[in-house]
Amino acid sequence: MLKGAKVVVIGDRDGIPGPAIEECVRSAGAEVVFSSTECFV
Amino acid sequence: MNSVIQATGYILAHTPDMLVHNGTTQTAERAANPQSEYLQQMPRYLRNYQQAIEYLPNQTYIGNLTPEQLAQIDQPWYDKKAEGAVRFGKFGEIMPQDEFLLLMQSCDVFDLVWLSKTFVECTKPRLSSHPLIGEDILSKIKDGVEQESVERYVHVEHAEPLYHLGELVGFVKRAHDVDINLSAHVMLENLVSKATSVLALLHLIHRAGIDKSAVSYVIDCSEEACGDMNQRGGGNFAKAAAETAGLTNATGCDIRAFCAAPAHALILAASLVSAGTHQNVVVTAGGCTAKLGMNGKDHVKKGIPLLEDVLGGFAVLVSKNDGVNPEIDTFLSGRHTVGTGSSPQAVITALVTEPLDRGGLKITDIDKYSVEMQNPDITKPAGAGDVPLSNYKMIAALAVKRGEIERDEIGAFVEKHGMVGWAPTQGHIPSGVPYLGFACDEILQGKISRAMIIGKGSLFLGRMTNLFDGVSFVLRKNTGAQEECAASEQQIRSMIAKAMREFAENMMREQR
Numbered sequence: 393m394l395k396g397a398k399v400v401v402i403g404d405r406d407g408i409p410g411p412a413i414e415e416c417v418r419s420a421g422a423e424v425v426f427s428s429t430e431c432f433v
Numbered sequence: 434m435n436s437v438i439q440a441t442g443y444i445l446a447h448t449p450d451m452l453v454h455n456g457t458t459q460t461a462e463r464a465a466n467p468q469s470e471y472l473q474q475m476p477r478y479l480r481n482y483q484q485a486i487e488y489l490p491n492q493t494y495i496g497n498l499t500p501e502q503l504a505q506i507d508q509p510w511y512d513k514k515a516e517g518a519v520r521f522g523k524f525g526e527i528m529p530q531d532e533f534l535l536l537m538q539s540c541d542v543f544d545l546v547w548l549s550k551t552f553v554e555c556t557k558p559r560l561s562s563h564p565l566i567g568e569d570i571l572s573k574i575k576d577g578v579e580q581e582s583v584e585r586y587v588h589v590e591h592a593e594p595l596y597h598l599g600e601l602v603g604f605v606k607r608a609h610d611v612d613i614n615l616s617a618h619v620m621l622e623n624l625v626s627k628a629t630s631v632l633a634l635l636h637l638i639h640r641a642g643i644d645k646s647a648v649s650y651v652i653d654c655s656e657e658a659c660g661d662m663n664q665r666g667g668g669n670f671a672k673a674a675a676e677t678a679g680l681t682n683a684t685g686c687d688i689r690a691f692c693a694a695p696a697h698a699l700i701l702a703a704s705l706v707s708a709g710t711h712q713n714v715v716v717t718a719g720g721c722t723a724k725l726g727m728n729g730k731d732h733v734k735k736g737i738p739l740l741e742d743v744l745g746g747f748a749v750l751v752s753k754n755d756g757v758n759p760e761i762d763t764f765l766s767g768r769h770t771v772g773t774g775s776s777p778q779a780v781i782t783a784l785v786t787e788p789l790d791r792g793g794l795k796i797t798d799i800d801k802y803s804v805e806m807q808n809p810d811i812t813k814p815a816g817a818g819d820v821p822l823s824n825y826k827m828i829a830a831l832a833v834k835r836g837e838i839e840r841d842e843i844g845a846f847v848e849k850h851g852m853v854g855w856a857p858t859q860g861h862i863p864s865g866v867p868y869l870g871f872a873c874d875e876i877l878q879g880k881i882s883r884a885m886i887i888g889k890g891s892l893f894l895g896r897m898t899n900l901f902d903g904v905s906f907v908l909r910k911n912t913g914a915q916e917e918c919a920a921s922e923q924q925i926r927s928m929i930a931k932a933m934r935e936f937a938e939n940m941m942r943e944q945r
Contacts, residue, residue, distance in 0.1 A: 403775075405889065405891050405901050406805060406818075406820050406823050406824060406889070407777075407818075407823055408776075408777060409775040409776075409777075409780075409901065410775070410899075411774075411775040411899070412774075412775050412776040412777070415776075429775075429891075429893055429899070429901065431891035431893075431894060432812070432815075432816075432817035432818075432820075433805065433807050433812060433817055433820055433858050433860075433863070
């Protein structure tokens with residue numbers, strides 16, 4: 393589904409952090425162009 | 434032998450004018466867009482002191498309402514009142530802004546905080562009637578200066594203004610002419626942190642009922658840094674606050690780990706006491722002006738009062754095992770390590786199941802989990818969701834994966850082993866520790882046997898690593914076991930004599 397897609401990742405420390413989302417979307421064939429984990433509190 | 438938590442203290446200071454003038458959301462907005470709609474509308478959404486006192490989560494923070502009682506009241510809470518709410522609670526108090534400004538001045542030993550004469554005259558009598566603030570602190574409050582002097586320092590001398598009810602009532606001077614680490618802005622933030630820590634310490638000592646001189650070590654775990662241009666984070670808030678609070682026999686240090694610092698500090702305190710290095714160690718933290726009104730734009734947009742108008746503080750006394758108070762079990766301590774990884778499964782495994790496995794316990798053997806206890810009234814309207822609930826769901830999901838509960842039991846698990854959040858979004862203040870006061874009570878009353886305290890910190894905000902951090906520990910019912918006595922000299926002599934007698938008898942038997 394994400395094959396060839398460029399992905400911007402914004403993760404949540406208390407949810408799913410950036411690196412975990414990166415791994416997931418990469419395995420689905422996406423290219424991660426930016427990734428960050430944010431603290432919303 | 435494990436150390437115990439002997440007492441806790443929790444305080445808030447209601448500082449709406451600091452929200453307006455010192456919260457970074459507001460200062461950034463003022464710099465970028467001084468005519469913004471938010472800045473114009475904001476004053477209408479500020480709460481007065483009575484409203485802050487009547488706010489249900491605030492009453493929970495100081496112990497007048499239990500988390501269980503708060504959970505029974507439908508959210509949102511900002512449109513409801515705690516009937517008969519009062520300033521002082523079981524764990525501490527909610528101090529009004531005017532008195533807090535005087536307390537701040539009494540914490541300043543470099544003549545940086547100045548207040549107007551009329552403001553001091555009007556406020557000092559009320560602070561003088563505070564049950565825990567004695568002459569040692571009151572004597573440090575200066576008579577005050579003329580209003581013209583206040584205006585001059587703010588407009589000409591780079592001082593940071595101090596307001597009360599919208600009026601300019603004082604200022605914090607810069608402590609150096611070029612060093613930004615000693616600027617008026619930084620000095621204000623640091624003195625606020627120190628003053629809230631001092632107030633928490635006073636309540637802690639009062640609740641513990643111990644002599645101030647019995648405390649030998651203090652650890653500060655807030656998130657500010659004090660130092661100068663040659664040592665930006667040199668410290669030390671702990672000893673500075675201990676001095677003002679009258680803990681004359683204490684030294685101490687600062688522990689920094691973003692929001693995870695309180696959990697780190699408690700594990701260290703417990704270890705210092707267990708090792709016999711100290712008998713009474715206090716972990717303390719003051720509040721943070723920068724985070725006041727952090728989600729204010731969303732609150733105003735949704736017509737909600739500015740709920741982030743309080744500074745938080747807490748203090749915990751960790752002591753030698755007395756056979757009664759709840760024990761900090763450092764054997765059951767979890768760590769998010771460099772190599773742990775960041776998937777929710779890896780995080781919860783490191784913080785929750787690894788230490789439990791070590792002790793032969795299941796996830797359901799912990800009666801209550803205290804995670805990031807941010808008040809959802811604040812975070813939900815800002816789009817950050819219900820933070821404690823997200824954390825509980827992750828723990829429950831791992832319990833399902835391990836076959837300890839069924840998938841359809843997740844809701845029941847969260848209700849039984851979790852809590853609603855009640856702490857203000859002051860970074861380290863909501864992180865695991867708000868429950869300690871209640872946890873001690875509930876363990877002593879036999880309502881629960883074990884609680885797990887989890888602290889998480891966003892290290893990546895400091896741009897030194899992409900990692901975040903977390904540590905945990907278990908607080909459990911005291912086993913009643915007293916410290917084993919080492920064998921006395923007499924006992925050792927008896928043992929040697931017995932062994933020699935037996936040896937001689939054996940020799941004689943062999944010779945026969």
